[in-house]
Amino acid sequence: MTMAYHEILLATADELARAPKPQKALIARLREAAATLEKVPEAKREKVAMALRVMEPRLVVLPDVGFVERPEPRWGQYDKEPLSEAYPKAPLEIQARLVLGEKTTAVTGGLTAKEAHEYLSDPPPMGSRSNPASWLLARAELSYPDEQTRTHTGVNIKQLRLRIDSVPLARWLIDRWKDAAQRDALIKERVERGPHGEEVRGRFIDRVDELKDADLRPSVRDTFMAAGQRMATELEKELKKAHKQEPLAPTPHWWRSVRCATLLDRPKLIAAEGAEMKHCVANYVPYVRQQRSVLVSLRVRDKLGMLHRSTVEINRQTLEVFQHRGIDNREPHELNKRALTVMLRRWQAALRGRQPAAMEEPSAAEMLRQLGGREGNPVAEEIVGFVETPDGKLHMLPPPRQGRR
16 A cells, blocks of 8 residues: 555654654654645645655655555656746755745745845855845945045955845845945944953954844944843853853962952853943953953942942953953942052052051941941941942941851
């Protein structure tokens, strides 16, 4: 007895389901393909079966089901007998998707119906590395306003097209290119302060292929800031998953614990700091591991009890401050700057091999009296070591006594 192809798929799925360790994903695909074939008229069933086998190669070489007499499928010559009559020149996989019911706008990644028809009717030759996005960019004929600009930037637009495979990204780039100010933002060379005090030079246009559709914003700068935040978040997640949470490097010999300062020496601590402060400190892990940089989280309360946070990158050998940033990479609060200055004096003294001079600060009791007492006063919380007293001065609280939090 000869069985129809969709019956073979169902019989195979049933046989696989009885196995000791059933391949659930393959079974589901077999049954889904069988259901698709059952809905198709008999006249189109063979072509749909061929399309299914193009999309799912594992459906061609099915496991032996024993009692099934497997008919030999007629594949045909795709150049002479294409799957899609409407778009015979389209790549085979796209023809298969069209036969299986997908719309032209879907198989071309978001082109309009008119654009999709034009693209599929005369697609780029096989092996050209072209796709709907690069086709759209070529059609827009992006160019520089003058030869001097082209020579100065050195960006090859033709090569740029081949690096982009997202239609929404291609449209975003075309729209930005039409605006002179946005185009300049894309091609202008920028110098940023990177890890370990290094200068990072580059242009947004050189990294445009790293953008995702969710990053796209009207402004070029906002778009790349969103992309940077996304990549930092992805890195933070990877750091938090890391099985080894030992310190990335030995504690610096000059480090002296201060209540308001946390040494960020573990992947999880660095990831949490980046997530809470909304900046890319997670990218600095290699520099901490190489013992080139030291990362510190700084917390200071003002006289009203408001907490101010910042993150510091310091040269491990010289204690030079490479970067000091607040939330969202903003300038840190003035109190944090002053607190860092005090701590650097202590650490520099330790680096030179001598103990720091005693701090001429009022007693804790005196500070608490000035601040209105401990009860209900957030400034007195011991997680923060520096406080601003009502007279505007910055004081370092003494270390907590043993047995107390």
